[in-house]
Amino acid sequence: MNWTWFHRLASPPHVYRLATRLAPWLYAGAALGIAYGLIAGLFFAPPDYQQGDAFRIIYVHAPSAWLSLSAYTTMALAGAVALVWRIKIGYAVAAACAPIGASFTIGALITGSLWGRPMWGTYWAWDPRLTSELILLFLYFGIISLRQAFDDPARGDRAAAVLGLVGVVNVPIIHYSVQWWNSLHQGATLAKWAKPSMPGSMLVPLLSVLLGFMLFFGAVLCTRLRAEVLVRERQSNWINEMVSIP
Amino acid sequence: MSLPATAVMRLILRRELKLSFRRPDQLVQPLVFFLIVATLFPLAMNPQLPVLRQIAPGVLWVGALLSSLLAVEGMFRGDADDGTLEQMVLSGHGLSLIVTAKTLAHWLISGVALVLVSPLMATALNVPSSAFALIMAGLALGTLTLSWLGAIGAALTVGLKRGSVMLSLIVLPLAMPLLIFGASATDRAITGDSVAGPMYLLGALCLFTTSLAPFAAAAALRITLE
Numbered sequence: 001m002n003w004t005w006f007h008r009l010a011s012p013p014h015v016y017r018l019a020t021r022l023a024p025w026l027y028a029g030a031a032l033g034i035a036y037g038l039i040a041g042l043f044f045a046p047p048d049y050q051q052g053d054a055f056r057i058i059y060v061h062a063p064s065a066w067l068s069l070s071a072y073t074t075m076a077l078a079g080a081v082a083l084v085w086r087i088k089i090g091y092a093v094a095a096a097c098a099p100i101g102a103s104f105t106i107g108a109l110i111t112g113s114l115w116g117r118p119m120w121g122t123y124w125a126w127d128p129r130l131t132s133e134l135i136l137l138f139l140y141f142g143i144i145s146l147r148q149a150f151d152d153p154a155r156g157d158r159a160a161a162v163l164g165l166v167g168v169v170n171v172p173i174i175h176y177s178v179q180w181w182n183s184l185h186q187g188a189t190l191a192k193w194a195k196p197s198m199p200g201s202m203l204v205p206l207l208s209v210l211l212g213f214m215l216f217f218g219a220v221l222c223t224r225l226r227a228e229v230l231v232r233e234r235q236s237n238w239i240n241e242m243v244s245i246p
Numbered sequence: 247m248s249l250p251a252t253a254v255m256r257l258i259l260r261r262e263l264k265l266s267f268r269r270p271d272q273l274v275q276p277l278v279f280f281l282i283v284a285t286l287f288p289l290a291m292n293p294q295l296p297v298l299r300q301i302a303p304g305v306l307w308v309g310a311l312l313s314s315l316l317a318v319e320g321m322f323r324g325d326a327d328d329g330t331l332e333q334m335v336l337s338g339h340g341l342s343l344i345v346t347a348k349t350l351a352h353w354l355i356s357g358v359a360l361v362l363v364s365p366l367m368a369t370a371l372n373v374p375s376s377a378f379a380l381i382m383a384g385l386a387l388g389t390l391t392l393s394w395l396g397a398i399g400a401a402l403t404v405g406l407k408r409g410s411v412m413l414s415l416i417v418l419p420l421a422m423p424l425l426i427f428g429a430s431a432t433d434r435a436i437t438g439d440s441v442a443g444p445m446y447l448l449g450a451l452c453l454f455t456t457s458l459a460p461f462a463a464a465a466a467l468r469i470t471l472e
Binding site for chain 1: 398402403405406408412415416418419420422458462465466469470472
């Protein structure tokens with residue numbers, strides 16, 4: 001088994017070239033998946049028998065919420081890899097992930113509250129899902145600003161990676177705590193939506209958008225990663241060779 | 247170098263306690279802050295006794311959270327400024343051991359004092375005295391957990407100029423689950439329900455942070471000090 005391809009992932013020039021090559025394909029795949037899913041979901045899927053057409057916001061909301069968590073996991077893993085094996089590119093990946101994840105979190109919160117207005121009669125409820133998503137957003141903010149708070153970027157990177165790992169320990173705690181907390185106070189507003197059994201005509205577009213969002217995350221990650229690598233490696237020869245006009 | 251771990255911890259504990267008792271203002275300030283915060287709520291809200299009893303758990307725990315945040319800020323700063331912390335890192339004794347001793351000392355000073363004052367505030371909030379023991383037990387577990395979370399935050403921000411804002415941005419989200427369980431335990435103690443569930447969870451959080459936070463805070467200190 002040849003592992004060179006794997007070891008090369010630690011090399012900034014290699015990662016830069018890989019991200020440059022991958023990004024167009026990822027953008028194209030994301031556009032296809034999101035376009036098909038949204039058209040099929042918004043125009044052709046049958047309306048929900050209870051929620052009518054309002055349920056269609058799920059095609060943006062659920063993938064955003066899902067990506068907000070997986071972006072966090074990606075960020076924490078990249079930070080852990082960088083901390084443990086001292087692979088600098090991991091910090092670049094983590095730094096690139098954080099704003100994307102925060103954006104997905106904001107997207108999930110906004111679409112969720114727009115959905116909540118017709119369904120629950122309120123934009124915001126102190127419901128477990130909503131609260132845990134909000135805490136996730138605060139964690140993102142903390143990590144992003146901690147990275148920027150240091151004069152020395154290398155220390156900011158490492159501090160942010162430690163905080164990301166501490167936060168990942170906290171994510172399941174947040175999730176369950178708010179569940180128990182809620183069960184004490186009010187009846188289950190979300191219970192009837194807990195297991196939405198969907199027919200295929202609703203589910204396939206959702207999965208398509210989800211795949212599209214994942215590819216979109218990958219694509220934006222590639223773009224941001226290229227920018228991060230350029231900034232971080234600006235002193236190195238390969239960048240000077242690449243950008244210098246002969 | 248040849249000192250055993252327990253001796254190191256005892257030495258640091260004694261040093262920290264001695265230092266704090268020589269500067270009693272640092273001991274008293276977070277307590278006064280706690281009392282003031284808890285006073286703000288009845289002033290801002292409808293101060294009717296049944297209402298006060300309802301908001302008492304939230305007031306007590308938010309007050310404890312904020313005052314612990316205030317107290318934890320200086321945990322490593324003084325030692326970092328005069329170089330003591332670097333000597334501790336270089337001493338060859340495990341840094342997580344040193345962090346443990348410092349955090350325990352911090353809790354013994356600020357946490358225990360807050361627990362002792364809490365019945366006073368609870369009385370002002372119309373909480374029946376039968377609930378005091380359980381409230382104090384819950385706050386004891388909670389303030390220790392907060393000290394651990396604060397130690398991580400303080401270690402991450404010790405080298406920063408505007409560290410205190412950063413510290414609250416880091417610690418408050420991490421402390422939200424604790425706030426939920428703590429307020430729920432206190433609420434049940436006041437209404438007379440069984441507090442076992444949230445109290446076990448408070449204990450679990452406390453053990454969890456006690457077992458992992460020393461390593462996280464030590465790693466953070468190594469990063470910010472070099």
